[in-house]
Amino acid sequence: MNAKRTLILGASGYAGGELLRLMAAHPLLAPSILCGSSEAGQSLGTVHPHLAMAYPDAQIFEYDAAMLDEVDFVMAVLPHGMTQSLSPAILDAGVPFVDLGADFRLASADDYATWYGESHSAPDLLDAFVYGIPELNRDAIKNAKAVAAAGCYATAAILTLKPLVDAGLIAPGSITIDGMSGVSGAGKAPSAKTHFDHVHGSLSAYGLLNHRHTGEMQMALGQELLFTPHLVPMDRGILVTCNAVAADNGDPLEALKAAYADEPFVQVSDTPPATKAVAGTNAVHVTARRCERTGRILAIGAIDNLGKGAAGQMIQCANLMLGLDETTGLTTAGVWP
Numbered sequence: 144m145n146a147k148r149t150l151i152l153g154a155s156g157y158a159g160g161e162l163l164r165l166m167a168a169h170p171l172l173a174p175s176i177l178c179g180s181s182e183a184g185q186s187l188g189t190v191h192p193h194l195a196m197a198y199p200d201a202q203i204f205e206y207d208a209a210m211l212d213e214v215d216f217v218m219a220v221l222p223h224g225m226t227q228s229l230s231p232a233i234l235d236a237g238v239p240f241v242d243l244g245a246d247f248r249l250a251s252a253d254d255y256a257t258w259y260g261e262s263h264s265a266p267d268l269l270d271a272f273v274y275g276i277p278e279l280n281r282d283a284i285k286n287a288k289a290v291a292a293a294g295c296y297a298t299a300a301i302l303t304l305k306p307l308v309d310a311g312l313i314a315p316g317s318i319t320i321d322g323m324s325g326v327s328g329a330g331k332a333p334s335a336k337t338h339f340d341h342v343h344g345s346l347s348a349y350g351l352l353n354h355r356h357t358g359e360m361q362m363a364l365g366q367e368l369l370f371t372p373h374l375v376p377m378d379r380g381i382l383v384t385c386n387a388v389a390a391d392n393g394d395p396l397e398a399l400k401a402a403y404a405d406e407p408f409v410q411v412s413d414t415p416p417a418t419k420a421v422a423g424t425n426a427v428h429v430t431a432r433r434c435e436r437t438g439r440i441l442a443i444g445a446i447d448n449l450g451k452g453a454a455g456q457m458i459q460c461a462n463l464m465l466g467l468d469e470t471t472g473l474t475t476a477g478v479w480p
């Protein structure tokens with residue numbers, strides 16, 4: 144197979160940079176047109192100095208729909224709301240498409256309005272997209288022309304809890320999830336919330352009660368739950384610490400091991416996961432145990448928000464859509480310390 148010429152919309156952002164870093168090691172996905180907005184006209188090495196050696200001649204361009212005629216694959220890593228207007232042309236062009244934004248993740252326009260506070264402008268296209276977590280939807284992704292890759296917190300929480308819900312180990316409605324994210328989860332544009340002085344030496348909760356990823360988690364886990372995100376003074380990584388009332392005496396660690404026995408990226412262990420151990424990779428580290436004293440289940444998961452929470456998951460989905468081995472280009476070892 145020839146390498147697929149890939150258009151990246153949002154290449155100048157954080158997730159776009161991670162996509163390009165991982166694709167530098169991918170034999171069959173070739174970044175061929177890189178687009179941005181305020182950075183259009185710049186060299187890639189100016190915008191992402193860590194990529195200058197891998198892509199010495201690359202430039203950032205302003206997007207034009209005519210570019211769709213020049214590529215075999217499209218990946219979008221744009222702010223929420225943008226691909227609702229861009230998707231009709233991409234889908235009409237018949238080019239396989241993976242979107243990392245939230246526009247097509249939820250099942251209905253009503254759900255989108257509930258969690259994003261605005262009406263959906265392309266509700267007819269929602270059914271064209273498959274929700275992009277391969278461990279949940281592998282066969283559907285293989286046959287999809289368009290995939291909406293899951294959110295970063297949602298990926299961590301869903302992969303940590305879904306096998307326990309499916310095994311009937313959790314009393315419905317009892318799940319609480321504390322999510323902790325590195326600041327790159329907020330994207331590259333600085334804000335009061337991500338300012339060094341706000342983040343450095345501090346740990347804070349935000350998005351109380353109704354963070355938008357709650358909708359994705361509830362969609363995948365099939366029940367109401369309470370999710371509380373926290374901002375952590377680190378660059379990358381997400382840890383979710385989840386607990387729920389145990390529905391029976393089953394062993395949650397065994398349930399995770401059974402569910403993920405054949406999954407290349409999910410590592411189940413009785414050691415508590417740490418974000419640093421998954422940094423730069425597409426790995427998911429999970430553990431769980433039952434607390435006899437309280438009758439609750441504790442489950443913990445770690446991912447790299449830019450890896451399995453973003454670029455890694457997009458490439459994993461693309462591999463499936465292209466009929467490639469799912470791990471192609473994603474076997475990079477992590478960085479430690």
Ligand SMILES: NC(=O)C1=CN([C@@H]2O[C@H](COP(=O)(O)OP(=O)(O)OC[C@H]3O[C@@H](n4cnc5c(N)ncnc54)[C@H](OP(=O)(O)O)[C@@H]3O)[C@@H](O)[C@H]2O)C=CC1
Pocket residue numbers: 152153154155156157158159178179180181182183220221222223243244245293294295327328329330331332448449452453
């Ligand atoms: N960061 C993360 O960990 C994760 C992010 N996501 C999602 O991925 C998407 C990208 O996130 P992230 O990379 O962090 O965001 P960034 O803010 O870092 O990057 C946004 C990208 O979109 C481009 N862009 C912004 N506005 C426009 C516009 N009007 N027209 C064209 N391009 C535009 C920017 O271009 P330029 O810089 O040139 O102006 C940049 O390339 C978001 O939907 C985010 O929610 C999902 C999971 C995890």
Ligand SMILES: CC(=O)N[C@@H](CCC(=O)OP(=O)(O)O)C(=O)O
Pocket residue numbers: 243244245293294295296324325326327328329330350356372374
């Ligand atoms: C730390 C931080 O701010 N994280 C972001 C979530 C990450 C993100 O980009 O949202 P999606 O995964 O839905 O695309 C937030 O809480 O809004």
